[in-house]
Amino acid sequence: MEITSGGTPGPRLADHLAVLGNNVYGCLPHAPRAKVLAEMFVRAGWRARASSWTDYGVEQEWACIELVERSPDERLFSGVVDPSRVDELGAVLAGLGLRYSIELWSDDGTSLVRELAG
Numbered sequence: 001m002e003i004t005s006g007g008t009p010g011p012r013l014a015d016h017l018a019v020l021g022n023n024v025y026g027c028l029p030h031a032p033r034a035k036v037l038a039e040m041f042v043r044a045g046w047r048a049r050a051s052s053w054t055d056y057g058v059e060q061e062w063a064c065i066e067l068v069e070r071s072p073d074e075r076l077f078s079g080v081v082d083p084s085r086v087d088e089l090g091a092v093l094a095g096l097g098l099r100y101s102i103e104l105w106s107d108d109g110t111s112l113v114r115e116l117a118g
Contacts, residue, residue, distance in 0.1 A: 001039050003048045003056060010047030013064040013080065020080050021109060024065065024089070026102040028075040034067040037075060040096050063089055083113065090116045 038048040038056035048058045054069040065079035086104045093100040102116040
């Protein structure tokens with residue numbers, strides 16, 4: 001599957017969330033390469049785009065995250081998620097067979113609101 005900088009067809013982040021700064025950060029230990037992860041998200045109904053040679057963004061109406069290569073077997077992510085749906089993000093990651101840790105931060109980025117792991 002080819003994922004270009006123009007992106008694949010699919011849903012885009014809702015306008016009211018697109019104006020927010022990053023509020024979600026996480027780690028995907030023992031995960032496949034970011035390209036493979038992006039392809040997994042596309043098959044699950046998400047939109048994806050290449051943001052560099054190794055990094056990919058994936059989005060849905062309620063979340064937009066950047067998948068970053070950290071080491072050969074670990075990926076980091078950051079982006080925006082509707083705070084009321086952070087559990088759903090965890091469920092999506094679990095449904096893709098991924099281990100994860102997620103931090104949800106306040107809108108102003110000054111306080112940690114929740115931590116999830118799976």
